[in-house]
Amino acid sequence: MPATDMSVTGALHARRSVRAFTDQAVDPALLEGIFGAAQRAPSGGNLQPWQVTVLTGEPWQAVKDAVAARIAMGREGQEPEYDIYPRALTEPWTDRRFGVGEALYASLGIPREDKAGRLARFMDNYRGFNAPVMLFLHCSRIMGPPQWSDMGMWLQSVMLLLVEHGLASCPQECWAMYGATVRRTLGLDDGQILFSGLAIGYADTDAAVNRWPVPRAPLGEVIDWKGF
Numbered sequence: 001m002p003a004t005d006m007s008v009t010g011a012l013h014a015r016r017s018v019r020a021f022t023d024q025a026v027d028p029a030l031l032e033g034i035f036g037a038a039q040r041a042p043s044g045g046n047l048q049p050w051q052v053t054v055l056t057g058e059p060w061q062a063v064k065d066a067v068a069a070r071i072a073m074g075r076e077g078q079e080p081e082y083d084i085y086p087r088a089l090t091e092p093w094t095d096r097r098f099g100v101g102e103a104l105y106a107s108l109g110i111p112r113e114d115k116a117g118r119l120a121r122f123m124d125n126y127r128g129f130n131a132p133v134m135l136f137l138h139c140s141r142i143m144g145p146p147q148w149s150d151m152g153m154w155l156q157s158v159m160l161l162l163v164e165h166g167l168a169s170c171p172q173e174c175w176a177m178y179g180a181t182v183r184r185t186l187g188l189d190d191g192q193i194l195f196s197g198l199a200i201g202y203a204d205t206d207a208a209v210n211r212w213p214v215p216r217a218p219l220g221e222v223i224d225w226k227g228f
Contacts, residue, residue, distance in 0.1 A: 019104075050137060140193075171196055182197075
């Protein structure tokens with residue numbers, strides 16, 4: 001049963017990208033129920049293109065170790081699956097991207113000039129912020145942008161269901177920077193492409209990185225009403 005009687009609106013307002021987790025284990029039966037409910041997510045032509053690998057324990061540690069070895073190689077170790085951000089990104093999107101980064105580091109008390117401190121914190125991405133469970137979302141390479149949109153709807157469904165059941169998550173496209181390494185470690189062939197990770201666990205509610213306000217664009221910037 002859900003941890004709380006929560007509406008969809010409540011789950012949307014409660015959900016955030018959590019960057020500090022406790023070490024409390026997650027019941028696999030609870031996750032199975034959440035993934036089962038998420039199967040109701042829409043997809044064009046009912047293709048349901050999402051394919052998922054869920055890890056904990058030694059298999060999860062194996063991925064972290066394999067990616068850490070690639071990171072130690074510098075840029076030569078990167079094997080990006082796709083451009084996470086457009087190369088020609090302009091305003092207002094650049095302002096939103098860098099603004100949220102600055103707010104995050106400010107919540108941790110890490111100033112811009114502390115490059116080592118910022119790098120150390122960035123590396124937490126590749127430990128899943130110590131989440132006990134990592135979900136990797138992937139699909140066949142024959143799939144195109146419409147099916148990637150379908151995967152996003154499935155992922156959003158999972159994240160809201162996690163909130164409903166008292167769990168937290170952080171979607172992590174950063175794993176796609178080392179997509180081939182992740183796929184090899186998971187035993188996936190080259191016919192698959194890695195889309196995203198999703199760190200799953202119980203939020204450390206005392207961590208400052210989980211408490212700062214994350215801004216959203218006002219409706220006037222994203223919606224143009226016509227005929228009303």
